[in-house]
Amino acid sequence: MKPISNFFLVITLCIAASCSTKMATADAVKDHINYLASDELKGRETGSPQIAKAASYIENQFKVHKVSPYFENYRDDFQSNGDRAFNIVGVVEGTDPELKNELVVIGAHYDHIGTKTAKDGDSIANGANDNASGTTAVLEMAKYFGKKRSNKRSLVFALFSAEEKGLLGSKHMAKRMKESGADIYTVFNIEMIGVPMTTDYLVYLTGYEFSNMAEELNAVADSLVVGSLPKAKEYQLFKRSDNYPFYQEFNIPAHTISTFDFTNFDHYHGVNDEAELMNMDHMAKVINAMIPAIERMSNTPTKVITLYE
Numbered sequence: 001m002k003p004i005s006n007f008f009l010v011i012t013l014c015i016a017a018s019c020s021t022k023m024a025t026a027d028a029v030k031d032h033i034n035y036l037a038s039d040e041l042k043g044r045e046t047g048s049p050q051i052a053k054a055a056s057y058i059e060n061q062f063k064v065h066k067v068s069p070y071f072e073n074y075r076d077d078f079q080s081n082g083d084r085a086f087n088i089v090g091v092v093e094g095t096d097p098e099l100k101n102e103l104v105v106i107g108a109h110y111d112h113i114g115t116k117t118a119k120d121g122d123s124i125a126n127g128a129n130d131n132a133s134g135t136t137a138v139l140e141m142a143k144y145f146g147k148k149r150s151n152k153r154s155l156v157f158a159l160f161s162a163e164e165k166g167l168l169g170s171k172h173m174a175k176r177m178k179e180s181g182a183d184i185y186t187v188f189n190i191e192m193i194g195v196p197m198t199t200d201y202l203v204y205l206t207g208y209e210f211s212n213m214a215e216e217l218n219a220v221a222d223s224l225v226v227g228s229l230p231k232a233k234e235y236q237l238f239k240r241s242d243n244y245p246f247y248q249e250f251n252i253p254a255h256t257i258s259t260f261d262f263t264n265f266d267h268y269h270g271v272n273d274e275a276e277l278m279n280m281d282h283m284a285k286v287i288n289a290m291i292p293a294i295e296r297m298s299n300t301p302t303k304v305i306t307l308y309e
Contacts, residue, residue: 024140024287026280032136033194033283036110037128037275044127045114046162047083054110055088058159061139062090065146070156078172080162087169088159092145094298096152104297105156105187105254106141107170107242108134109163113269122271128278129194129265135159137190137287144291151298153185160242170242174249186213186297186305187254189243193286194278195264201227202289203257207238211253211307217293225289231262253305259286 035041035057042050059074061067067090070076076087088110094100112127126132142157162168177184193203201224205214208228217226237256238244247254259282260268267273297305 023144023291024137024284026284028140028143029136029278029280029283029287030275032139033128033132033275033278033280036132036135037126037273037278039124039126041126043114043125044110044112046080046085046111046165046168048114050114051111051161055086055159055161058088058110058135058139062088062142062146062157065143067092067142067146067157070158076169076173076176078162078169080165080168085161085169087161087173089173090142090157092142092149092151092155092157094152094154095149099152100154102153102183102185102303103156104151104153104185104294105158105246106138106190106294107158107160107187108138108190109160109169109242110135111161111164111169113164116269116271119271125269125271126274128273128275129192129260130268130273131163131191132275133192133194133278133283134190136283137193137290140287141291141294145294150295153298155294155298158242163242167240167242167245171245174245178249184246184250184252185303186252187243187246188213188290188294188297189241189254189256191241191256191258192260192265193258193283195259196279196282197259197261198264199227199229199261201225203227203259203286204229204232204261206232206241206243206256206258207247208232208255209308210238211255211305213253213255213305216296216305217290220292220296221289225293226257229261232258251307253307257286257290
């Protein structure tokens with residue numbers, strides 16, 4: 001990294017995007033998490049009435065912040081083991097007449113596993129970290145770009161369902177977009193960012209070694225923001241989240257950021273994955289660190305994020 005030149009790059013981006021725009025706050029993050037991980041939504045299992053409530057919440061956020069439907073409407077319908085399911089997909093169209101045809105997909109799954117065997121009288125796997133946290137990040141980014149319109153490329157905001165059923169939502173959407181001839185530049189997926197890592201960097205990138213995305217994300221920071229995690233490679237996390245179907249269909253840089261490092265959170269798929277355990281300040285910090293990086297992705301004259309040979 002080159003801290004001095006990066007500093008001026010950040011300043012340049014801020015001037016172009018009017019950095020006075022308010023980005024994510026801990027209070028806004030808390031509002032999203034408290035609803036999405038509430039007992040009312042009963043763990044947001046795909047096909048349940050409760051995940052339909054979560055979908056309506058996401059749609060309303062898109063409407064309020066002037067994020068348009070990407071398809072005919074916000075709901076991208078598919079079948080999940082016989083149940084009706086739907087991704088929620090919005091778009092902020094790019095401002096450049098040519099570059100707007102290139103898409104940056106920003107995604108997270110909004111489903112979880114529903115209920116399970118009760119522990120101390122609690123049977124709801126609320127899924128605050130997994131993945132109300134990632135959903136919250138996408139909503140806050142959509143809010144920012146819906147207001148700023150500072151992106152030359154079009155930004156597609158996708159909340160996937162049935163991730164917990166085998167990436168069914170992202171598989172469906174990637175195939176549908178491929179068949180329609182969509183020109184996807186890159187996919188930036190967000191998974192489990194509710195608590196800080198115990199490392200010198202803020203987030204890690206799955207599939208770190210497959211492209212220069214981490215380098216490009218760090219290019220707008222004055223410190224190491226994105227790193228790698230050996231356990232992510234050991235457990236093949238690159239293939240286990242919603243980035244992977246897009247990598248398979250389009251052969252493009254498609255990655256997930258996360259802060260779950262296998263040591264900092266003990267409640268994966270458990271009934272104790274509650275909103276009260278989330279670090280709202282940390283989440284706001286992650287979101288606000290990533291917004292300038294996404295802004296840069298959407299504005300470079302050429303596609304600078306590339307797969308390694």
